[in-house]
Amino acid sequence: MTQAIDQIFVLTKHWLVGLVPVGAQPLCSAILSVAAIIIVFATLFAITTWLERKGLGRMQNRYGPNRVGPFGLLQPIADGVKSLTKEDIVPITADHAVHFLAPVLLVAASLMGYAVLPIGRNMVLVNLNAGVLYFFAVGSLMELAVFMAGWSSRSKYSLLGAMRAIAQMISYEVPLVLASIVVIMQAGSLSTVSIVNMQATYSGIWPHWFVFTPWGFAGFVLFMVAATAESNRSPFDLPEGESEIIAGYYTEYSGFKFALFFLGEYIGMFATSGMAITLFLGGWSAPFSFSFLTWIPSYFWFFAKLLALIMVFIWIRGTLPRLRMDQLMNLAWEFILPMTLLNLLTAGIWHFMPAGSLRWLVCGSMVVVPCILLSSRMKHKKKLQVRIYHYSE
Amino acid sequence: MTVSFLILAVLTVAGTAAAMGLRNAVHCVLALTMGFAGVAALYLQLGAQFVGLAQIMVYVGAVAILAVFAIMMTHSPESANSPVFSSQWSWGCIVAAAVFAVLARAICSSAASAHVQPPQPDATVQQIGDALMHRYVLPLEIMGLLLTAALIGAVVIAMDRREEMK
Amino acid sequence: MIGEGILKGMAETARNFFGSYVSKDRLVTLQYPEQRDPQIEAARSFPFLVCDGGDWQQAMRCVACQICEKECPPKCIFIEKSKDKKPDANGKLQFYPAVFNIDISVCMSCQICAEVCPFDAIKMDVDHDLSSDDRFGGLLLNKQRLAKSNEYYNSIHPTEAAAVDARLAGERARQEAKAKAAAEAKSAAEAKLAAATPVQPAIGEPR
Known part of the structure; x- marks a missing residue:
């Protein structure tokens, strides 16, 4: 019975695919999986916009949306109708073809990453040998989409926003990949499925998630910071800094194309969160191995973890102010990059040391000590000059 | 020749041809990117996952962006009035013909054109990694050193500039 | 450590988040159409025409002298004087505005019309729920929509x-x-x- 609940989507798909002639089966199977992924994550996007507005509202002691439907739950539908019926304005000097292609490419690129995310047991679109590499490769397509959007609009704000976004995405792609390499080193595989399978084992009730090791924890935090920057979320949302450059690279987009940018950004955020879950938080595996919990299906755990990470993203957005460009770059190159490199070394030492408390001590101090040293160095470098006002005092 | 190969081949050739023929430099880069992506898809179709994905990551993700940045830093979009074809096109044709001859000769004399279907090599990521770490470890290290030196050089150049500005 | 301040800030937002569910007086937002702040007496939005009781056509104080039309800085008032005379609220024969339009999308709420009116006929309203789905007709107020009673003026x-x-x-x-x-x-x-x-x-x- 528990097996059946766990595998219900897999079995349904097999049954549906069995209904069509043999020649069309691979195509049919692919279409079914892709449609399911698009529907589920687009719905999650809608829910997240509501959650985000509610959560941010409550953090600022406001109600958030509460007019459309009970608790404002139908707000995403109202937003969708609004953006669909809005006029689609394209600047007269814009490069029309590129201007049109940019949002399409962005959404396509952000959706492609889901192909290798194991959402549940046996629930992965393709089990690629180089799954993690694939994920980062399609992630790099987003930079191109952002550039296309910014350049084709023929607006200074769009271009500046695109330059900022690309500089930021390139800078943070390095730590993002380096932070995930520790997992690949430990798992000895680039396949997402085998990485999750390796973590879905238990000693006692505790799972062998990579986040429960010093290098795994550091890697997870670094990965999440880099993922926040990569998906242009607050506090790294300079590319769309309203106070300086209106809305960054999508300044000149309106109506449904703007909604597509929004969608692409959130879908990309879910994808990187899903990757973090796959790499560090044990994918679809349960956090405890209690026998009375086994009836909970594997995809439930994946989505619970995903929602938890989304909550953290919202929480951080409600807390932190936007960084300056130099602060952003300094953080990437002076703190996160050295930390990820040291983390690689830590993971290597962890691999070759015998299990025990000594290993914990050595590796733990290898993470904590550089962190303290680097952050104190960053703090000491801070020199605030006293600004003198000539006219306002 | 399957349908997917045909589609990818047409995409690749069209992309690279457009990269040569288009007037707008940024359009050229985007078309070239399409060509890169097509080549990567061809690699993937041949079962070379690592090479195909590395192609996407390096060429689409990095080289195309680099080219775009270079164009934006140096070239103003209004000055696209120069002719697409260079005045020394005859020299270009000679060079192209020479390259084509060399490549054609190499292909014709190679074993691949002997129409014997070789057993498909099973190049997994693991094997590539093993080869890089054992047999080709010295070239890899030398490359790494070279790239690090280039990186440091770039940083030094950038630092010098800042000193001057002060 | 680098994350210290961040954690402190996150604790603060979390306190606000949960506190807003626990104590109602944290939520200062007014649920606007249902709840409203008490009206401030000095508030003003757009002009209206005062009528002295009874039928608004009859009782309008305005005598179409067109001073406000001439004084209006953005020229948002349009008046057409009547050909005949009608008795006003006091029973005196007066001219009256055949057409009196104010385009409130142009009006800048300067109150000059109310200042110059010698008959106390035009005064400033406080009504601001004026959103309309017709951006031309909906914001062009005619005589009927402008006419409001003296009691209303007394109440605002x-x-x-x-x-x-x-x-x-x-x-x-x-x-x-x-x-x-x-x-x-x-x-x-x-x-x-x-x-x-x-x-x-x-x-x-x-x-």
């Missing part, structure tokens, strides 16, 4: 309206007294006239 600007009412009442009383005096003088003159027939009528006799 009590102090100001009381002063205006007192002034108007004083003027009316003065006029009535004047009229009465004139009538008395007239009747006295008539009596005099009857007494001594070939006498010149008094100069400056009121009409």
Whole structure:
């Protein structure tokens, strides 16, 4: 019975695919999986916009949306109708073809990453040998989409926003990949499925998630910071800094194309969160191995973890102010990059040391000590000059 | 020749041809990117996952962006009035013909054109990694050193500039 | 450590998040269409035309003198003077505005029209729920939409309206007294006239 609940989507798909002639089966199977992924994550996007507005509202002691439907739950539908019926304005000097292609490419690129995310047991679109590499490769397509959007609009704000976004995405792609390499080193595989399978084992009730090791924890935090920057979320949302450059690279987009940018950004955020879950938080595996919990299906755990990470993203957005460009770059190159490199070394030492408390001590101090040293160095470098006002005092 | 190969081949050739023929430099880069992506898809179709994905990551993700940045830093979009074809096109044709001859000769004399279907090599990521770490470890290290030196050089150049500005 | 301040800030937002569910007085937002702040007396939005009770067509104080139209800085008032005269609230024959339009999408709420009006006929409204799905017709207020009663004026600007009412009442009383005096003088003159027939009528006799 528990097996059946766990595998219900897999079995349904097999049954549906069995209904069509043999020649069309691979195509049919692919279409079914892709449609399911698009529907589920687009719905999650809608829910997240509501959650985000509610959560941010409550953090600022406001109600958030509460007019459309009970608790404002139908707000995403109202937003969708609004953006669909809005006029689609394209600047007269814009490069029309590129201007049109940019949002399409962005959404396509952000959706492609889901192909290798194991959402549940046996629930992965393709089990690629180089799954993690694939994920980062399609992630790099987003930079191109952002550039296309910014350049084709023929607006200074769009271009500046695109330059900022690309500089930021390139800078943070390095730590993002380096932070995930520790997992690949430990798992000895680039396949997402085998990485999750390796973590879905238990000693006692505790799972062998990579986040429960010093290098795994550091890697997870670094990965999440880099993922926040990569998906242009607050506090790294300079590319769309309203106070300086209106809305960054999508300044000149309106109506449904703007909604597509929004969608692409959130879908990309879910994808990187899903990757973090796959790499560090044990994918679809349960956090405890209690026998009375086994009836909970594997995809439930994946989505619970995903929602938890989304909550953290919202929480951080409600807390932190936007960084300056130099602060952003300094953080990437002076703190996160050295930390990820040291983390690689830590993971290597962890691999070759015998299990025990000594290993914990050595590796733990290898993470904590550089962190303290680097952050104190960053703090000491801070020199605030006293600004003198000539006219306002 | 399957349908997917045909589609990818047409995409690749069209992309690279457009990269040569288009007037707008940024359009050229985007078309070239399409060509890169097509080549990567061809690699993937041949079962070379690592090479195909590395192609996407390096060429689409990095080289195309680099080219775009270079164009934006140096070239103003209004000055696209120069002719697409260079005045020394005859020299270009000679060079192209020479390259084509060399490549054609190499292909014709190679074993691949002997129409014997070789057993498909099973190049997994693991094997590539093993080869890089054992047999080709010295070239890899030398490359790494070279790239690090280039990186440091770039940083030094950038630092010098800042000193001057002060 | 680098994350110290971040954690402190996150604790603060978490406290706000949960606190907003626990204590209601954290939530200061007014649920606007249902709940409203008490009206501030000095508030003003757009002009309206005051009517002295009864039928708005009849009772409009405006006599179409067009001073406000001429004074309006953004030129958002359009008045067409009537050809005939109608009795106003006091029963006096007056011109009246055949057309009186204010384009509130142009109006800048400067209150100059109310300042210059010699008849206290145009005053500033406080109504701001003026959103419309028709951006041209919906924001062009005609005579009927502009006409509002004096009671309404009293309810939105009590102090100001009381002063205006007192002034108007004083003027009316003065006029009535004047009229009465004139009538008395007239009747006295008539009596005099009857007494001594070939006498010149008094100069400056009121009409």
